[in-house]
Amino acid sequence: MFATAKAIQHRDPAAHSLLEVLLTYSGLHALAWHRFSHQLYQHRFYLAAGISAHLAKKITGIEIHPGARIGRHLFIDHGAGVVIGETAIVGDNVTILHGVTLGSRHITKGRRHPIVGNNVLIGANAQILGPITIHDNAKIGAGAVVLHDVAAGHTAVGVPAQAQPQQPTKIVQLAQN
Structure with missing residues (x-):
């Protein structure tokens, strides 16, 4: 957990110290x-796991099913209202903002929650539903409802979300007076 805390401190510009994190x-x-x-x-x-997860939800406001598989260095920023379902898989170095749901669309056995790849950013209040895959380096916009796979390096926005290739970041230098 110490390595995760250091990764969070590195990725969050609001973090003043490792101890704060x-x-x-x-x-x-x-x-x-x-x-x-x-x-x-x-x-x-299962009962002990469920009780433990329930207590965590009551204390943190974040609900992660004990069956969910979570990779290294997950950063749940302002996590109130985050829900991660039982068969969800979350990769390494993922950032999830508040109100995000990695949920199901069907009441069936087997995989029914999303797989989120590595280095993915999921914006506030995004809903990623069903047994879909968000591939590495993708971005999900705030408030998006994602019902289909998102390709690596694409950004998905809207309701329902449409994915587009990410544009290279342009650095604009402002002239100082």
Whole structure:
């Protein structure tokens, strides 16, 4: 968790110190609690895992099902209202803003939640629904409702979301007076 805290500090311009991240970031606390709940779930202590996840949700405002698989260095920024479903898989170095749902569209057995690749940014209140894949280096815009796969390096925006290739970032230098 220490490495995750350092990764968060590096990615969040509002983080003033590593100690601040460790003590005050609810996304980091939810992730640490999820790691414990997930271990219980992996060992088939489903009730204990569920109770643990429920307590984490009450304390952090972030709901991560103990069955969800979470990669390294997840950053849940301003995490209130984040929901990550049971069969969701989240890759490494993913950033999730508040109000995001990685949810299901069907009540069936098997994989019913999204797979999120590495280095993905998911904007506030985005809803990513169903057994779809958000490939590496994709961006999901705030408020988007994503119902289909998003290709690597694409940005998805809108309701329902439409994906477009990302444009190279242009650096504009303003003249100083």
